[in-house]
Amino acid sequence: MDSGRPHERSTAFDRMLTPVHRWIWGDAERRVQKLLRFGETETDGGRDILRAAEVTSDPLLRRLYLEHAIDEFRHGVLFRDRAAALLSMVRSRSNQGFQGEWLAPGGHGLDDLQVDGESDHTMLAFLHLSEKAAASRFAVYHNVMQHDPPTRAIFAEILHDEMFHMNYTLTQLTRIAPQRHRRHLWRARFSRLWKTYLRLATALAGILGSILLTIQYFILLPPFAWLAKRAERRELSGWTRVSPESSGSLDKQY
């Protein structure tokens, strides 16, 4: 089974995107923004894994999760510090421009997993796949970063940690569910796929909603805006009396 072998090789999909990644990471300002976001993602992921350490009843898993969480927090600091160092060298531009966010995603996070409500085997399966996906991407980022050795060194260090994370999650999953660990991994794969679909669908719905509301904004709102501006001009600044009636009933929402 491929997930059983720790590797630093990227997936074919990630390798296919290498020229895009090279373009994204080539620009110093984009690199700063990406590193800052990676820093946030690693820290958030660390908090989730820390929570997993707090809710598990398995002492060995608690210790491993804790170590894992500390690694993630450290990665967050590495990314942030590197971003800050780069930032001091980069001239700030007001328009950040295209960041290629979805093309070069950050660390893994936990796919909106509700840590408190999940069993250890679900958690381990998710973590294993997340670490694997992150390692694949980080391997590509490491390869395209020849022009920036300090950032490349950070990816190398993190990749090393990801190998440990991939290993222990699979080993522990096999330990606590020796007969069913493959099933848990497949279930986690489907769940990740489903959540990816949900994220895409939500994002698409959000974009469509924004387009419709923006159209309404320019078509329907101008007369109301004119009235609102006129009313604003007549408004006096300073104190406004609070009428006892307005705050009388607790039934109303307005």
Place this chain on the structure above:
Amino acid sequence: MDHSTSNIEMNILGISAHYHDSAAALVIDGVPVCAVQEERLSRHKGDAAFPLLAIEACLDHAGIEPDALDAVVFYERPMLKFDRILTCALRAFPQSWRTFPNATKNSLGEKVWMRGIISSHLGVPGRKVLFTEHHQSHAAAAFLTAPTRRAAILTTDAVGEWATLSVGDGERLANGATTIRRWREIRFPHSLGMLYSTFTAYLGFKVNEDEYKVMGLAGYGQPTLVEQVRKLIRRTPDGAFALDLDYFEFHTTAERCYSSRFIELFGPPRNPYEPIDLDDAEGQRFADCAASVQRVLEDTLVGIARALHEETGLPDLCLGGGVALNGVANARLLAESGFERVFVPPAPGDAGCALGAALYADRICFGNPDRDIPDHPFWGPSVDGSELARLAREDGQRIEELQDDALIEQTAGDLAAGRIVGWMEGPLEFGPRALGHRSILAAPHTTDMRDRLNREIKYRESFRPFAPVVPLEAAARYFDVPPGGMRLARFMSGVFPVRREWQSRLAAITHVDGTARLQALEQQMAPRLYALLEAYGRRSGMPVLLNTSFNLAGEPIVNRAVEGYSTFLRCGIDVLIAGRTRVVKRASPMAETPASESEKEVA
């Protein structure tokens, strides 16, 4: 619907949510039984989600089901808030075109349907769901939890529905009835909270979260930019104030709080990812900005409070809203407004509105008679020492389970030996301050200890001060507390000077300007911590400890023993106490230092 009733046995749940720091509070028979912030349970700092976990904790604590609730009170009026959001978008047309879709989706997606959301989450009929106004909730939280019969009330924050500041009074009548009146208010976008938050953003900190950093930074600056700040805010002839909106963008866009004119006036904003170096000119400029906006905030508040005092002639002031977390301003209000006592609840911000809303419904809406409310902040879930013992045992840590007296003496010895102690006991605090039930305690004497805490535990900016805790009776010996100041110091709501002769021996808690955000502890409020202070005083000669919240940077204060334990393992805390269980970190070099050697250093 007439809610007045003679039945005083009522279960009322208060909820605050969807802006920042959601919370739930349960009031039974007119007295709070549980109040907790969602972040303490979900472990997401400043969690603004609907507080399902907090509600569950409250109901579990009381052992009741949702159908036993007589009312569920939401802390603000959602439609009125949406009215403000929509009106502001219309007024800012066409600049608001980018903000409008998100603001509308945000509000219409969930926030305006609170009656249905509460009803469906809890399974209570819609008629049981009530709404107070945001500043009504603040006023109730401030007045109804304060031990005063009659007081002026001043509430001020960033914004509620429309109000940003309101004044009024409250009275407990002889017949048991209660009144809370709000006479007048200042409306959005004119907001002291937003003025301060704008500087918070300008100085590279997080809005609604890091305002206290601005206050800490202010101590390092001089108010040399007061005249510039006064261009942003002018007093109106009727004694209120108005912002010059040309300098702000918070009312037109969600992307930035301040405008280009603001930058022309104050210079380029601080990059959030670059540390503030107070030794260079740029760092000093930021400190001066902080000092200047702090000064203007204080002046404005003092002016309004002084007028309120003259108007009411009352000796007591109840202060609510997020701005009431500004301890420096609170101390000036006490000193200069004419009020003899200033009451600030332990949770004056939006979380406290959950409690305020429930109490308001009980006393005002249902007309239930006034009841004395225990004067402490400990309304959350209790810690279980045996849980810590189990966890530590599983990990092979050194644990001891001691009787109280032995534990106190041992802990005092640890502190005197320079060890840092994680201290968990009893119910969790409600509000942002750790007041002795979820605290990190340390010896307060040296700057080395301050630096160690910053470096190994809190991982935070060097300019932020640590707070002291001292027995109430000993506070005046070490701190210059004005008359009435002990009340502010009860919940760490005031900043007062450290007496000059003690500053060098209280270096870890003395801010650069010679002040400290003091907690003066009454024995009854936290007897074990009080006993620890006395025991530490016997050893060191000073019953003063450094008391900082038990959390790491970016995390909420710990709640359960397991969270304290995982925090303990990740940072430089040497000893962890939960209830009667004491754990010493295996790998801690400090833990191995003989107490007698380190105590010499303290002495």
